[in-house]
Amino acid sequence: MALILDEEQQLLKDSAKAFLSENFPVSALRAMRDSGNDHMPELWAQMSEMGWPGMVVPDAYSGLEFGYVGAGVVLEEMGRTLALSPFLSSAVVSATLITKLGNEQQKEALLPSIASGELTAVLAADESGHYNLDEVATEAKASDGGFAISGSKRGVIDGHHADVLLVVCKNDSGSGVFAIPSDSDGISIETRLIVDSQRAADITFTDVFVGADALLGELGGADEALDFTLDVAAACSSAEMLGIAIESFERTVGYLKEREQFGSKIGTFQGLQHRAAQLFAEIEVTKSAVLSALQALDADSEKRSVLASMAKAKCSKVVRNATEEAVQMHGGIGMTDEFDIGFFMKRAAVCRQAYGDYHFHADRFATLRGY
Amino acid sequence: MENLDQFRAETREWLEANCPEDMRQPMRSDEDQCWGGRKWVFQSEGQQLWLERMATKGWTAPRWPAEYGGGGLSGGEAKVLKEEMSRIGARRPLNSFGLDMLGPALLLYATEEQKQQYIPDIINGRIRWCQGYSEPNSGSDLASLRTKAEDMGDHYLINGSKVWTSYADKADWIFCLVRTDFDCPKHEGISFMLFDMASEGVSTKPIKLISGSSPFCETFFDNVKVPKGNLVGTLNKGWEIAKYLLTHEREMIGGFGLAGGGLKPLGQLAASTRGTQDGRLRDTSLRAEAISFELDEMAFGLTIERITDETKAGQGTGASSSILKMYGTELNKLRMELMMAIGGTDSLNFESDRTGALVKSWLRSKANSIEGGTTEVQLNIIAKRILGLPA
Numbered sequence: 131m132a133l134i135l136d137e138e139q140q141l142l143k144d145s146a147k148a149f150l151s152e153n154f155p156v157s158a159l160r161a162m163r164d165s166g167n168d169h170m171p172e173l174w175a176q177m178s179e180m181g182w183p184g185m186v187v188p189d190a191y192s193g194l195e196f197g198y199v200g201a202g203v204v205l206e207e208m209g210r211t212l213a214l215s216p217f218l219s220s221a222v223v224s225a226t227l228i229t230k231l232g233n234e235q236q237k238e239a240l241l242p243s244i245a246s247g248e249l250t251a252v253l254a255a256d257e258s259g260h261y262n263l264d265e266v267a268t269e270a271k272a273s274d275g276g277f278a279i280s281g282s283k284r285g286v287i288d289g290h291h292a293d294v295l296l297v298v299c300k301n302d303s304g305s306g307v308f309a310i311p312s313d314s315d316g317i318s319i320e321t322r323l324i325v326d327s328q329r330a331a332d333i334t335f336t337d338v339f340v341g342a343d344a345l346l347g348e349l350g351g352a353d354e355a356l357d358f359t360l361d362v363a364a365a366c367s368s369a370e371m372l373g374i375a376i377e378s379f380e381r382t383v384g385y386l387k388e389r390e391q392f393g394s395k396i397g398t399f400q401g402l403q404h405r406a407a408q409l410f411a412e413i414e415v416t417k418s419a420v421l422s423a424l425q426a427l428d429a430d431s432e433k434r435s436v437l438a439s440m441a442k443a444k445c446s447k448v449v450r451n452a453t454e455e456a457v458q459m460h461g462g463i464g465m466t467d468e469f470d471i472g473f474f475m476k477r478a479a480v481c482r483q484a485y486g487d488y489h490f491h492a493d494r495f496a497t498l499r500g501y
Numbered sequence: 502m503e504n505l506d507q508f509r510a511e512t513r514e515w516l517e518a519n520c521p522e523d524m525r526q527p528m529r530s531d532e533d534q535c536w537g538g539r540k541w542v543f544q545s546e547g548q549q550l551w552l553e554r555m556a557t558k559g560w561t562a563p564r565w566p567a568e569y570g571g572g573g574l575s576g577g578e579a580k581v582l583k584e585e586m587s588r589i590g591a592r593r594p595l596n597s598f599g600l601d602m603l604g605p606a607l608l609l610y611a612t613e614e615q616k617q618q619y620i621p622d623i624i625n626g627r628i629r630w631c632q633g634y635s636e637p638n639s640g641s642d643l644a645s646l647r648t649k650a651e652d653m654g655d656h657y658l659i660n661g662s663k664v665w666t667s668y669a670d671k672a673d674w675i676f677c678l679v680r681t682d683f684d685c686p687k688h689e690g691i692s693f694m695l696f697d698m699a700s701e702g703v704s705t706k707p708i709k710l711i712s713g714s715s716p717f718c719e720t721f722f723d724n725v726k727v728p729k730g731n732l733v734g735t736l737n738k739g740w741e742i743a744k745y746l747l748t749h750e751r752e753m754i755g756g757f758g759l760a761g762g763g764l765k766p767l768g769q770l771a772a773s774t775r776g777t778q779d780g781r782l783r784d785t786s787l788r789a790e791a792i793s794f795e796l797d798e799m800a801f802g803l804t805i806e807r808i809t810d811e812t813k814a815g816q817g818t819g820a821s822s823s824i825l826k827m828y829g830t831e832l833n834k835l836r837m838e839l840m841m842a843i844g845g846t847d848s849l850n851f852e853s854d855r856t857g858a859l860v861k862s863w864l865r866s867k868a869n870s871i872e873g874g875t876t877e878v879q880l881n882i883i884a885k886r887i888l889g890l891p892a
């Protein structure tokens with residue numbers, strides 16, 4: 131497969147770019163924050179009108195079945211304007227997990243309404259503040275023909291807005307995923323404001339009773355689907371980080387051409403030129419990493435996991451560097467709240483930690499490569 | 502989309518039948534490369550057969566036009582050929598500055614007669630070329646060069662000297678930048694000429710490198726007569742050709758960033774040499790460095806692929822050669838550093854037999870970020886030409 135976007139993917143990217151930059155530029159994030167909100171319902175409504183929440187949902191469940199490269203290009207453009215929506219958490223990650231793991235009835239019940247944007251779901255996996263399924267302790271005890279769920283999940287972004295929680299649990303038979311309405315008895319949710327003006331939810335489950343039909347797949351049989359979903363989450367959040375890196379880099383290069391000190395544009399200083407050129411090369415290399423990881427998902431290639439972890443690790447590093455250099459090269463104004471560049475660093479910090487950070491994916495990459 | 506399945510099947514079959522066994526072994530060092538030329542002594546029958554067979558098909562230059570003896574392959578076919586060669590670990594049949602540098606420039610700028618004269622001998626490896634660019638006082642600032650060519654009516658007369666001329670003592674011909682006008686801005690008085698290194702007045706003096714070998718020379722021109730027909734392109738307009746050629750050189754050098762065929766990935770090499778614990782490389786600090794390296798290596802390999810595919814689709818990004826050159830050479834230097842760390846004190850052997858190959862390759866790799874334009878010069882090019890930062 132050629133490592134370029136095909137025509138349809140390019141069209142989608144162009145229209146996502148036009149839509150987001152016109153309707154939800156970075157100033158929309160600032161306005162949201164300043165009015166005390168933590169998400170952008172109008173954006174989600176408009177994305178839903180365009181059918182985007184169905185991007186990876188199979189046609190049989192009223193989705194677009196457009197694939198992960200499509201999801202990636204939308205996320206890249208979202209990264210550029212820092213648009214906030216449950217696109218990644220619900221439409222991409224949750225839809226993937228349900229598609230892979232659910233039975234016919236569950237898919238019928240959930241996927242069409244996820245694809246239309248009416249319903250949002252979120253994966254509740256982390257318990258320690260780090261993505262690591264080995265650390266899951268939330269328990270699903272068999273009871274009354276169903277299960278009683280007890281435990282707690284930490285830092286679930288969009289967790290307090292989602293209609294359905296996809297809760298990773300353990301019991302003697304192994305791990306399983308339960309689709310649980312977030313307003314079920316026994317669930318308590320506390321939220322905390324996080325650095326990019328979103329809220330993350332800490333969710334406690336106290337003997338939450340669910341019927342047997344809430345279990346997606348079988349207890350002990352979720353590992354493969356969770357692994358695939360992790361690859362999806364890693365590759366797609368990489369695409370968002372790539373967008374953040376590109377946008378903050380372009381803004382920085384613009385500033386280098388404009389700001390004057392010592393009687394010259396600061397972009398004439400070779401110390402800054404070389405750092406900008408280095409960063410440009412890193413971003414070019416990162417583009418290839420992201421696209422290949424997305425394509426490998428669509429092709430369900432055997433290299434899928436290596437590429438996904440490679441992309442997540444590489445993007446985490448590069449976006450850190452790009453946003454840090456962006457603030458540094460703006461000088462004092464880069465540190466002010468009034469100026470937008472700091473927003474990129476904040477969102478990048480959240481993306482870097484989501485679905486496994488650099489260290490998690492670096493370790494997974496090496497393990498998969500045999501060392 | 503072209504259907505490449507049949508081409509792949511035929512190529513696989515042909516390679517199986519025609520690639521000699523010893524040409525499928527990983528190269529032990531640079532000395533296993535085949536360079537061709539009038540003075541070349543083949544190291545084995547296999548090496549000679551492999552060059553002849555590949556050259557007959559034009560596959561030493563897969564994408565060059567068939568009318569000059571090239572393979573005439575499409576981008577897709579060339580990619581298949583490359584994949585099929587690496588599948589059996591086939592060595593490159595011919596290493597040559599003619600293939601990697603001069604040929605593409607001739608195809609674009611030379612007259613039909615010149616193409617007929619020079620290109621077939623590049624493809625079949627009969628003529629070995631060297632590159633006369635750098636001078637003692639003109640390195641990064643190449644356009645300041647002062648080797649002079651005077652118009653003597655029926656020929657040019659060349660006087661001056663070049664330095665760091667790789668393999669000047671082994672080469673048959675030179676492609677050379679000369680000044681044909683001294684009274685104008687430095688970029689505007691340069692011409693691109695070709696001449697035989699056996700011409701009267703050409704002499705070379707090998708320079709020893711830190712690795713102990715002498716792959717490059719000082720090259721002196723003392724009243725060398727060059728026929729007028731050996732000028733490529735327009736008089737005084739050689740800088741454009743020179744730069745175009747450099748983009749090909751840079752892509753070639755950047756390709757060093759990819760591990761050669763048949764080599765074990767670095768992390769696995771480290772694991773098998775230094776040992777593991779619970780399936781992880783025991784030396785955790787080395788593991789972290791190997792990971793960081795392999796992430797970049799993989800992403801870089803994909804970038805070469807992406808740029809190739811973009812070019813095929815007519816979406817070329819232009820100045821990508823500087824990115825590949827800069828990134829690939831820094832990567833190769835890091836690979837060699839890590840190989841030395843993995844090898845420990847054994848890797849320090851400097852005897853000229855095969856055991857000293859690693860340390861010499863390590864030393865040699867330090868030139869990667871200097872030759873063909875330094876890393877700093879590539880960063881200048883990216884900053885100015887791609888990012889448009891002010892001068």
Ligand SMILES: Cc1cc2nc3c(=O)[nH]c(=O)nc-3n(C[C@H](O)[C@H](O)[C@H](O)COP(=O)(O)OP(=O)(O)OC[C@H]3O[C@@H](n4cnc5c(N)ncnc54)[C@H](O)[C@@H]3O)c2cc1C
Nearest residue numbers: 632633634635640641665666667868871872873874875877
């Ligand atoms: C192994 C090897 C093989 C070679 N083969 C050939 C060959 O076959 N033919 C040929 O013509 N040449 C060849 N060269 C020469 C090579 O192209 C030059 O060495 C190179 O262009 C650098 O020039 P220089 O050595 O004069 O260094 P200088 O230009 O003197 O550079 C010294 C240092 O200053 C830095 N510098 C210079 N200008 C700038 C600037 N504007 N901004 C920031 N930093 C700067 C450089 O990056 C470098 O670090 C070869 C070199 C090597 C090492």
